[in-house]
Amino acid sequence: MNDVFAPATLGPIMLRNRVIKAATFEGRTPDALVTDDLVAFHREVAAGGVALTTVAYCAVAPGGRTDRHQLWMRPEAVAGLRKLTDAVHAQGAAASAQIGHAGPVANAASNRVPALAPSRMFSPLGMRPMRVPDESEIRQLVTAHAEAARLAEAAGFDAVEIHFGHNYLVSSFLSPLLNRRTDGYGGSAARRARLAREIATAVRAAVGDRLAVTAKLNMEDGVRGGLTVPESLQVAAWLEADGALDALELTAGSSLLNPMLLFHGDAPRREFAKVLPAPARWGFRLAGRAFLKEYPYREAYLLERARQFRRELSMPLILLGGITNLETMRTAMAEGFDFVAMGRALLREPNLLHRIRSDANTRSACIHCNECMPTIYTRTRCVYRPDRTPQPIGPPDEGTD
Numbered sequence: 329m330n331d332v333f334a335p336a337t338l339g340p341i342m343l344r345n346r347v348i349k350a351a352t353f354e355g356r357t358p359d360a361l362v363t364d365d366l367v368a369f370h371r372e373v374a375a376g377g378v379a380l381t382t383v384a385y386c387a388v389a390p391g392g393r394t395d396r397h398q399l400w401m402r403p404e405a406v407a408g409l410r411k412l413t414d415a416v417h418a419q420g421a422a423a424s425a426q427i428g429h430a431g432p433v434a435n436a437a438s439n440r441v442p443a444l445a446p447s448r449m450f451s452p453l454g455m456r457p458m459r460v461p462d463e464s465e466i467r468q469l470v471t472a473h474a475e476a477a478r479l480a481e482a483a484g485f486d487a488v489e490i491h492f493g494h495n496y497l498v499s500s501f502l503s504p505l506l507n508r509r510t511d512g513y514g515g516s517a518a519r520r521a522r523l524a525r526e527i528a529t530a531v532r533a534a535v536g537d538r539l540a541v542t543a544k545l546n547m548e549d550g551v552r553g554g555l556t557v558p559e560s561l562q563v564a565a566w567l568e569a570d571g572a573l574d575a576l577e578l579t580a581g582s583s584l585l586n587p588m589l590l591f592h593g594d595a596p597r598r599e600f601a602k603v604l605p606a607p608a609r610w611g612f613r614l615a616g617r618a619f620l621k622e623y624p625y626r627e628a629y630l631l632e633r634a635r636q637f638r639r640e641l642s643m644p645l646i647l648l649g650g651i652t653n654l655e656t657m658r659t660a661m662a663e664g665f666d667f668v669a670m671g672r673a674l675l676r677e678p679n680l681l682h683r684i685r686s687d688a689n690t691r692s693a694c695i696h697c698n699e700c701m702p703t704i705y706t707r708t709r710c711v712y713r714p715d716r717t718p719q720p721i722g723p724p725d726e727g728t729d
């Protein structure tokens with residue numbers, strides 16, 4: 329049970345071990361389609377030993393992208409994604425598509441489509457007001473998630489991970505701060521959770537038991553008035569009762585309001601200021617310190633919050649956040665987590681798991697400087713890896729997260 333390297337089931341699929349590559353938007357889709365560079369990225373991660381690699385970001389609609397160089401799920405994208413899943417499978421790993429809608433984190437100026445938010449608010453990224461979807465548009469968004477999952481199946485994915493975190497669209501609906509609606513999708517916790525539950529159920533109906541379906545859920549937003557741990561526990565309990573998900577991956581923070589809670593470690597202020605699109609750059613110069621808060625890095629920094637979810641839920645859980653070595657992975661298994669997910673440590677060393685397998689004392693070379701964060705605008709990478717060629721994916725005033 330505690331063996332990190334033992335095969336394990338994730339809903340209907342069998343994984344070769346319990347380690348998952350977490351979504352790290354790769355910045356390798358300049359035309360919103362798969363490139364050989366993106367295929368090579370995931371082939372390398374798969375060859376490095378993880379069980380499941382997560383392809384990010386697969387938006388469910390063009391306006392659901394954080395910028396227009398991101399992939400969105402449409403029939404033209406399937407052939408490229410098929411090449412990617414074939415490459416991952418050839419290495420003995422499985423592939424998951426992270427699907428979702430960026431909502432208030434979308435860059436309307438770049439997408440040339442208004443960003444969506446549960447209630448009226450101004451977009452600091454697009455420098456314009458966001459649009460508030462009515463109930464019939466919300467139904468279309470639910471359908472778009474189901475359609476994206478169907479396309480992921482057609483492209484050979486083994487799993488889909490639905491994005492319910494980081495104040496992307498669904499997470500912004502969960503937030504009492506961002507969701508001030510008075511219709512069936514706002515107000516009480518039950519109504520704010522409705523969108524998440526409808527999407528999970530629709531995605532499951534779309535793929536049946538042919539694919540695993542997971543969701544990445546915020547345990548808390550880390551923002552005054554935002555989603556808190558007790559409310560998120562309630563949302564998780566509803567999702568568990570609905571039975572549509574095979575596992576929850578537990579995260580925290582807000583790309584919009586408190587990104588450092590996601591990461592902990594150094595705040596790369598100077599590097600961010602250089603690459604942000606113009607209007608956001610000016611705002612960042614004024615408020616960067618308040619935006620990128622200080623959270624000293626420590627191993628498994630989300631474990632304490634996640635333990636509360638483990639206590640209250642019986643469904644499989646994926647521990648995420650600052651996992652870099654075998655000891656931490658074993659702790660996670662011993663505490664009842666079914667899988668662990670790693671982001672930055674695998675950007676630094678895609679073959680880390682192989683190294684850990686051959687030497688249990690292996691330590692990650694990732695120093696949590698977080699300089700990989702701003703590279704999402706220029707081709708996501710660890711700046712300390714030999715292959716650190718930036719490849720601008722768009723004019724600097726248009727790309728954003």
Ligand SMILES: Cc1cc2nc3c(=O)[nH]c(=O)nc-3n(C[C@H](O)[C@H](O)[C@H](O)COP(=O)(O)O)c2cc1C
Binds near residue numbers: 385648649704
């Ligand atoms: C460069 C970069 C890009 C990321 N992009 C995404 C993304 O597209 N979707 C997502 O849910 N999380 C994204 N994340 C967050 C990671 O999935 C993960 O939650 C976070 O890095 C904490 O895990 P770690 O300590 O193992 O890195 C990104 C992280 C990094 C460093």
